[in-house]
Amino acid sequence: MAPVGGTAVQDHVALAEIELCGELIIAASAADEERLSLESIDEVLKVAEERDTSRR
Numbered sequence: 001m002a003p004v005g006g007t008a009v010q011d012h013v014a015l016a017e018i019e020l021c022g023e024l025i026i027a028a029s030a031a032d033e034e035r036l037s038l039e040s041i042d043e044v045l046k047v048a049e050e051r052d053t054s055r056r
Contacts, residue, residue: 020045
């Protein structure tokens, strides 16, 4: 049973990872191919955008 008084703890890193997993699941279910390509995964996770902003 959860403690009374609203002592819920949020792990922001875990929440971000869950959100990214959800995005991958959505992309995989909408994909025409059997598996997502590495390029598609990078696009969903916005890896290229992250690399571009870190170079500045």
